[in-house]
Amino acid sequence: TLNIIALEFRNYYVIHYNLTGLNYKYCNILQVSLENFGGDGIDYSFVFDTKKWFYSDEDAINDAKSTTLLNGFDLIISKHTKGGRVKILKCKRGEHYKGKNVYINKVVSRRTKKKACGCQFEIKVKQVAETTSWMIHTSQDEKKGFHNHSFVVYPEGHRQVSGIIQSTKKIIRDMTVAQTKPEHILVAVKEKNLGDHANRRHIYNYREKLRRESFVGRDVTTQLLHLTTSSSYIVYINVDLDTNALTHIFMAYSDLVSLFQTYYWYVGIDSTYKTNMY
Known part of the structure; x- marks a missing residue:
């Protein structure tokens, strides 16, 4: 279950309900000592499908990232081991927090974009032995199933969680070709894709990505000469x-x-x- 809407403590267990309130899953409450930056003390290993086989490591990683984004946190590929047969994915906020204050009620807000707080959440994507398939594995270390920070509540402003969907990208691409201004593109996106959380920065970034892709490896001067000769x-x-x-x-x-x-x-x-x- 991905959406937790109720918690009940019974005999040192937590019951996780989904939106229907019918299906649930048990997990032990583990006493883990972590620097607390707003974590809820819940082991989130259960949200991953550890029985599904994937055709490639990319498919498995994308599935894991999609699952985490639905829950309000993001994963990054930390490293590759065993000749690339094992991919270790960690929470994006897993870098060690370098500040002097540890407790959330004493932390002084710093003027920085870094959000690292030492979160130890980790999963692995492994190649199945003697096959070309891949599977998602959760960690056996009790510390690596928990987050020591709060999750994203409102996706606006969080690039990895909000992003833009494919239909939004198509609108931006088509209107950019038509020489439409970014502010008008944003209005069209909000009218057609109400569920998307695109903002003006998303529009600018994707337009820049399209412009860079059109270079096809050419530098600025070569691109200018290419456009003039092709026109x-x-x-x-x-x-x-x-x-x-x-x-x-x-x-x-x-x-x-x-x-x-x-x-x-x-x-x-x-x-x-x-x-x-x-």
């Missing part, structure tokens, strides 16, 4: 032979050149080194 521009460049650096570039649209060749009278706009709207 039928007439291009002349000068290169310093000693430094191999681009010194001058001239470009003009082919239809415009044809107009100038037909009509000899034209208006010239003097341009300087300053960047302007022309």
Whole structure:
């Protein structure tokens, strides 16, 4: 069960209910000593499907991450062992907390984006012996099933938990091609995908990702020349032979050149080194 809505203490056990209130799962309450930053003392190993076989390690890792995101925390790949046959995934907040204060009621808020607090939660993705399949394994160490911090309640502002869904990405991609401004794209996303938690930063980041992907390994200058030639521009460049650096570039649209060749009278706009709207 992924959504915990009730807890009852009976004979040192915790009953985990799902949204229907019908199915539940027992787990022992373990006395684990961790630095407390708002943890609830619950072993979350039970949320993973440890009996399912996956075709690849990537499928198993994605399934584990999807499960954790539904519960309000995130996993990262910590390391690979045994020749890559074992992948260790840890809580994203697992880095040791470097502050002097330990107790949550005494911690002074620091001006930093780091959220590490020494969480020891850990699972493993292992290749099944003599097969190409993979499985998720929870840790036998009692400390590695608990979180010592609170989870995400509101996904807004948490990039890994909120993110943007595929339909939102398609909207951003199509409207970016149509030269739509980011603020208008955000309005369209909120109208069509009410369940998504996209904000303006998501729009900017994904637009930048699309722009970088269009480079296909080219640098900025090479990308500029690629766009001009693919759009039928007439291009002349000068290169310093000693430094191999681009010194001058001239470009003009082919239809415009044809107009100038037909009509000899034209208006010239003097341009300087300053960047302007022309």
